[in-house]
Each structure stands twice: as C-alpha cells, then as structure tokens.
Amino acid sequence: MKKVLNRPFQKMVEDLTTPWNSSIMNVLSTEMVKDVMGYLDKIVGSAMLSLNREIKLEYTGYKKLTPDEEFKVVSADGEKKKEYDFGRSDVRMVRLFFDFEGEPITPKNLYIPFVDEHGILHISDTKYLNIPVLSDTIVSPTSRNIFTRLLRDKVTFERESKVVLLNGRVLDGDLIYKNLYRTQNRVITDNLGKVVTPSPAYLFGKYGLIGTFEKYAQTTPIIIYGEVDAEKYKDYDVYSSTGDKPWSLKLEKEKGIYTPHDAKLLVLKEFNSDYFIQVLAVAFFYMLDVFPHLAEELVDTINSNNVEDEVKAWMILLSKIIFKNSYSAERGLGDMINHFQSLESYIDPIVKEKLAENDLVINQFFDLIAYVCSVFKQLTTNYKLISADIRNRYVDILYYILYDIFEALIKTLFELNKKRDRGMIINRELIDKTFNQTLSSKKIFNLNSKNGVNISLLLSDSVGDSKLKLACSCELQENGKGVNKAPRQKHAIKILPVNPTSAVFGSIYNVSKSYLDERRHMNPFVKLNQFSRVVLSPERLEYIRCMDNLLNGTVVIKQSEVEDLVDAVNDDSTINI
Numbered sequence: 001m002k003k004v005l006n007r008p009f010q011k012m013v014e015d016l017t018t019p020w021n022s023s024i025m026n027v028l029s030t031e032m033v034k035d036v037m038g039y040l041d042k043i044v045g046s047a048m049l050s051l052n053r054e055i056k057l058e059y060t061g062y063k064k065l066t067p068d069e070e071f072k073v074v075s076a077d078g079e080k081k082k083e084y085d086f087g088r089s090d091v092r093m094v095r096l097f098f099d100f101e102g103e104p105i106t107p108k109n110l111y112i113p114f115v116d117e118h119g120i121l122h123i124s125d126t127k128y129l130n131i132p133v134l135s136d137t138i139v140s141p142t143s144r145n146i147f148t149r150l151l152r153d154k155v156t157f158e159r160e161s162k163v164v165l166l167n168g169r170v171l172d173g174d175l176i177y178k179n180l181y182r183t184q185n186r187v188i189t190d191n192l193g194k195v196v197t198p199s200p201a202y203l204f205g206k207y208g209l210i211g212t213f214e215k216y217a218q219t220t221p222i223i224i225y226g227e228v229d230a231e232k233y234k235d236y237d238v239y240s241s242t243g244d245k246p247w248s249l250k251l252e253k254e255k256g257i258y259t260p261h262d263a264k265l266l267v268l269k270e271f272n273s274d275y276f277i278q279v280l281a282v283a284f285f286y287m288l289d290v291f292p293h294l295a296e297e298l299v300d301t302i303n304s305n306n307v308e309d310e311v312k313a314w315m316i317l318l319s320k321i322i323f324k325n326s327y328s329a330e331r332g333l334g335d336m337i338n339h340f341q342s343l344e345s346y347i348d349p350i351v352k353e354k355l356a357e358n359d360l361v362i363n364q365f366f367d368l369i370a371y372v373c374s375v376f377k378q379l380t381t382n383y384k385l386i387s388a389d390i391r392n393r394y395v396d397i398l399y400y401i402l403y404d405i406f407e408a409l410i411k412t413l414f415e416l417n418k419k420r421d422r423g424m425i426i427n428r429e430l431i432d433k434t435f436n437q438t439l440s441s442k443k444i445f446n447l448n449s450k451n452g453v454n455i456s457l458l459l460s461d462s463v464g465d466s467k468l469k470l471a472c473s474c475e476l477q478e479n480g481k482g483v484n485k486a487p488r489q490k491h492a493i494k495i496l497p498v499n500p501t502s503a504v505f506g507s508i509y510n511v512s513k514s515y516l517d518e519r520r521h522m523n524p525f526v527k528l529n530q531f532s533r534v535v536l537s538p539e540r541l542e543y544i545r546c547m548d549n550l551l552n553g554t555v556v557i558k559q560s561e562v563e564d565l566v567d568a569v570n571d572d573s574t575i576n577i
Contacts, residue, residue, distance in 0.1 A: 027119035029130040046348035087125030132395035141379035173282035193250030198283035205314035222266040236266040261295030276374035388499035452484030
C-alpha cells in the first residue's frame with residue numbers, strides 16, 4: 001500500500017514549493033529527439049532550396065523502415081563481402097524519396113538516432129548521455145564581429161575602420177564586410193591586393209544604391225560627381241572620399257599612380273546621426289576608392305534610374321573584388337548572378353522561425369545583411385551583457401546531432417550545382433553517383449569519430465538510480481569547435497559579467513572548481529517555452545532587475561531615504577533601507 005504524507009501537510013508543501021519542470025526531469029533529449037524525423041524532414045526541404053532551379057530534382061517525403069526492410073538493405077548483394085558493426089548503436093534507418101523531372105529516382109537511406117527514457121544514446125557500443133546545448137540565437141555578437149548561424153552556412157560579419165568626409169570633416173566610420181563567395185579550388189591571380197568585400201555592396205547589387213537607402217533607411221539620397229551647389233543642397237549632409245588610396249589596394253603596374261574620384265553622396269540632415277546610413281556611405285566610398293577610374297561611370301549609371309543596369313554594375317565590382325580583378329566582366333557577372341541566387345535560400349523556414357522568436361522579421365538574406373549592418377555597433381558594444389543574459393539563448397539538440405547529415409546534403413546539392421555550371425548534363429545516373437559520393441547512410445556515426453565527439457554527447461559514467469544529474473546536464477555552445485567538443489584546456493574559464501538570469505537557468509549549487517559557470521547544470525525549476533527559451537514571470541523579472549542593479553552598482557536611493565539616513569546618523573541610531 002502506497003503511503004502518503006499527511007494531507008494538510010502535503011497540500012501546504014504543494015502550495016509553498018515550486019514544482020520541478022517535468023520536461024527537464026524527464027530528460028529534455030528524450031522529448032526533443034522524438035521529433036528527430038520531423039526535423040530531418042524540415043532540413044532536407046530547406047536544403048533543397050539551395051539547388052539551382054534549372055535542376056528538376058524535388059524532395060517528396062520520407063518513410064521509416066521496418067526492421068525487416070532495414071535488414072534487407074543491410075544484407076543486399078549477398079555475394080559481396082560486407083562489414084557490419086555488431087556493437088550497439090541506437091540508430092534506425094529512414095528512406096528519403098526524390099523525383100527527377102517528375103519521375104522517382106533511387107531513394108536514399110539514412111540512419112538516424114534515438115535515445116531511451118534516460119536520454120542515453122549508444123554509438124558503436126559507447127554509452128553517451130545526449131544533453132541539450134545552450135546555444136546563442138542566430139545573431140550572436142562578440143567585441144569585434146557578429147556571428148550568424150544559419151542552416152546553410154555560418155557567416156561572421158567583420159569590421160574595420162574606414163575614414164570618409166562628412167561636410168568636409170573627418171568621420172571615422174565602420175566598414176562592415178564579409179566575403180560570402182567561396183573560391184576554393186579556383187586559380188585566381190591577385191591583381192587587386194587584400195581588399196575586403198563590403199556587406200552593404202550586396203544590398204547595392206540587389207536593389208541598387210538608391211533602392212537600398214529607400215528600402216532600409218527610409219530616405220532617398222542624391223549622388224553627384226563633382227562640385228556640390230551648397231545653396232541648392234543646404235538641407236543635405238555631404239559625404240565624400242578622403243582621396244586616399246586604400247592601404248591594401250595593389251596598383252596596376254603600368255600606371256602606378258592612384259587617382260582619386262570626386263563622387264559625393266548627399267543625405268538629408270535629419271539623418272545626420274543615423275549609424276546605418278554612415279555604414280552605407282562608408283561602403284559606397286570604399287567600393288569607389290578601390291575602383292576610382294570607374295566611379296564617374298557608376299554615378300552616371302545610378303542617376304540613369306535604370307536599376308537593372310546598376311545592379312549589374314555593382315555585381316561586376318563585387319566580382320572584381322572577390323576574384324581579385326582576374327576575371328572578365330562577363331564571367332564575373334555570370335558567377336555573381338548564380339551567387340546571388342544561392343543567397344536567396346539562406347533564410348529558410350527554420351531560420352525564419354528562429355529569427356521571429358527574437359521579434360526579427362527577416363524574409364531573405366539581404367534583410368539579414370541590412371539588420372546586421374544597422375545594429376553592428378550597438379551589439380558589439382554590449383556583447384558581454386547580451387551573451388550573459390540567458391533570455392538571448394535557447395537550448396537545442398537536434399541541430400547538433402543531425403548537423404553532419406545536413407552538411408553532407410548541402411555538399412551534395414552544391415556538387416550538383418557546380419557540375420551544372422560546368423556544362424555537365426544532369427541526369428538520374430549523375431544524381432545517384434553524387435549522392436553516393438557525399439551522403440553516406442552512416443553519416444550519423446560521425447557523432448563519434450576521429451574528428452571528435454559531438455558537443456551534445458556526454459560520456460555516461462553515472463551510477464545509481466537518480467535522474468537529477470543526468471537530467472540537468474547541459475553544455476555551452478562556446479565550449480565546442482563547430483559542433484564537436486573543443487580540445488580541453490586547463491583552467492579555461494570564460495569571464496562574463498555576473499547576470500542574475502544565468503542563475504535562473506543554471507544551478508549555482510553545481511559549479512565546479514574547474515569550470516565556474518552555473519549554466520552547465522540546468523535549474524530543475526526553470527520554465528521553458530515552446531522554443532526552448534527561458535520564460536520569466538513579471539514578478540521574477542522585477543527581482544532580476546533589482547539584483548542586476550545591485551550587481552552593477554547602479555542602485556538609486558530616493559531623496560527621502562537619504563534624508564532618513566542622515567537623520568538616523570545624526571540621532572546616532574540605525575535605520576533599514
């Protein structure tokens with residue numbers, strides 16, 4: 001017979017104590033990994049967006065194979081010698097279906113993982129605990145750059161100083177840059193030097209200069225080559241180049257002399273302090289400073305109001321920077337058109353949903369570029385507070401355990417795109433061959449390979465029947481090298497400002513001498529929403545605000561309290577504040 005507490009006492013305990021989060025205590029990975037097939041279905045669909053539209057390959061769905069069906073796959077071609085690992089691996093096989101030109105092709109088989117009720121996952125007879133990873137949001141700043149983690153790619157936007165003139169005075173602006181084009185395996189002769197690719201130039205190559213200002217900065221600039229009529233444009237700020245050669249620019253041998261341009265960018269004075277407009281202006285003049293001999297022609301193209309011709313001109317300039325001015329304008333333009341098309345798929349439904357969780361309405365990758373450029377200074381200045389605030393992070397598992405599969409799928413589609421660009425005929429045989437070369441059915445076994453162990457796996461050495469240690473274990477994204485565990489460093493402690501929200505998520509009773517971070521063990525009482533982010537009640541937010549003020553030394557004492565304190569001191573008595 002089950003014994004129960006005294007009823008009144010039991011009710012009092014229930015009323016006065018906070019219940020444990022059942023999702024955490026029942027092991028988060030157990031719940032999350034249940035949806036592994038649904039997540040795989042989403043990422044396959046997202047990956048297919050990167051395929052060139054001219055290749056008529058479509059993903060049509062999946063099927064979980066029965067044990068008998070899986071056995072037939074494993075034992076097929078019985079005459080051939082096969083190797084089979086009899087060590088325990090908690091995986092099962094699924095089948096992905098594709099159509100090419102409306103007809104089914106050979107399905108692709110993949111192993112996917114599953115965990116038991118304790119979150120345990122065996123890989124080749126090694127027992128691991130599958131733990132959640134405390135991850136940054138898609139847009140994550142440091143002191144010097146902004147990292148964006150997309151499914152298609154990981155993009156880090158950098159910054160360097162670039163001086164321009166604002167109304168004839170020096171303005172030390174920010175040049176935000178990132179070369180998004182991968183030039184591996186290309187023979188490129190450097191005819192330009194170590195110049196960078198300004199991120200806003202991608203916006204110019206998509207919408208044109210004026211179109212970019214109108215779409216993202218809500219103003220229409222004026223572009224002039226030569227002298228500016230000060231009286232006519234008295235309501236405008238005038239941006240111009242310093243006339244100095246970019247330090248890394250390599251001059252043509254036959255000329256050897258740098259000749260500056262005389263382009264001007266005029267923006268209404270009401271936008272004088274707008275950081276984003278300054279970033280756009282800096283990028284504009286950097287591009288013209290690299291190609292001063294093309295500046296006047298580009299200004300004429302911009303002012304012609306022929307956006308189609310203008311975006312082509314910007315694409316050609318981008319190609320000249322990316323390919324070090326070693327390609328013809330025609331070849332560079334063709335590569336950039338394909339490049340821009342591939343960027344269209346960077347913001348897939350999964351990424352868009354993650355961004356929306358942070359109240360960011362971003363529908364395409366160019367919107368993300370504009371957003372990063374507009375908040376770069378703000379985010380990098382406050383990166384410590386942003387990183388320390390647990391509300392800017394979430395727990396994730398599926399991204400990490402399926403990353404190798406997704407990466408291989410993206411590589412497969414990239415190879416198909418590359419072969420098409422080379423003029424190869426894309427047929428069923430070529431598609432099957434490409435899939436077989438890059439997307440192995442056993443990709444999931446890379447969770448534990450010679451390249452390292454996945455960051456979401458913790459070697460299980462727990463004894464006893466208590467779930468508390470297992471259920472509350474957590475890993476931090478910054479402790480990984482990519483999706484794998486980074487090599488351990490002795491006394492590697494990341495110093496962050498003390499933030500009360502970390503104590504809400506983590507357990508201050510589980511910090512260790514080797515790693516002083518309470519977030520490595522989740523608070524069993526913490527509440528998470530459907531996006532696996534911390535939920536804070538208004539009452540708790542008020543406590544956090546007060547604690548944050550105390551920790552930062554920003555507590556403000558009311559005048560009345562000061563007067564009471566003075567009176568108390570004069571009376572030689574005490575008072576509580």
